[in-house]
Amino acid sequence: MRAKIAAGNWKMNGTAAALSELDALAALLPATPPTVVLCPPAPLLYRASEAARAHGIAIGAQDCHMDASGPFTGDISATMVADTGASHVIVGHSERRDAHEETNSDVRAKARQAWAAGLTAIICIGESGDDRAANNTLDIIAGQLAGSLPDGATATNTVIAYEPIWAIGTGKVPTLAEIIDVHDFIRTRLCARCGATEGDGIPLLYGGSVKPDNARTIFKAANVDGALVGGASLKASDFAPIITALSQS
Ligand SMILES: O=C[C@H](O)COP(=O)(O)O
Secondary structure (H helix, E strand, O other): OOOOEEEEEOOOOOOHHHHHHHHHHHHHOOOOOOEEEEEOOHHHHHHHHHHHHOOOOEEEEOOOOOOOOOOOOOOOOHHHHHHOOOOEEEEOOHHHHHHOOOOHHHHHHHHHHHHHOOOEEEEEEOOOHHHHHOOOHHHHHHHHHHHHOOOOOOOOOEEEEEOOHHHOOOOOOOOHHHHHHHHHHHHHHHHHHHOHHHHHHOOEEEEOOOOOOOHHHHOOOOOOOEEEEOHHHOOHHHHHHHHHHHHOO
């Protein structure tokens, strides 16, 4: 059975005071929670890892560099991420593909670095509103998947997050049928690329305006194994019901 994962991406929000949300979240978790991965800003990774250990919550970074080390002022390597106690790292989020002009090949290199450091890579893919309007969604997804996923992906070193860009932070969510279409497509491509065992075992997350009131519906899709949650992961009182909905799906 595939792992169910609720991942929270705090993006560039939160200072040390926000770590109280981690304790609050732990207190609200269901009896048998899915895997919960919280991805705070980089300066909080170490403290979050220390605080999360007792609660069985995993910590992830929001990015890592595509090289192992070197003259890259301000950047963070995958090894440094692992050294904080984190177990996951998001790579290829659309906000980085856009604002930092990251390409599929950059994302692939970052995922390789993540694996080399013993981290699970949460690889993000997703179409723009224009892509969807032009009926190009599956072509875009196929291209991003082929280009961003290194050879050697397994059910334990990789998570794929499908995040339609037009749904991020907008309150707009694809229909369940649209979510099912894309997730089924990704599953088929993963099985063709990685073999049936690994391809079927890689968790697929949906991301984009997941909230307590729509999570239960989204988790009905067979190939949706969880969510990558932005805004609603900032407050334990919002994130906990999403986690509970996943645990009951
Ligand atoms: O990484 C998370 C996604 O970008 C979703 O963000 P959102 O839940 O605020 O729409």
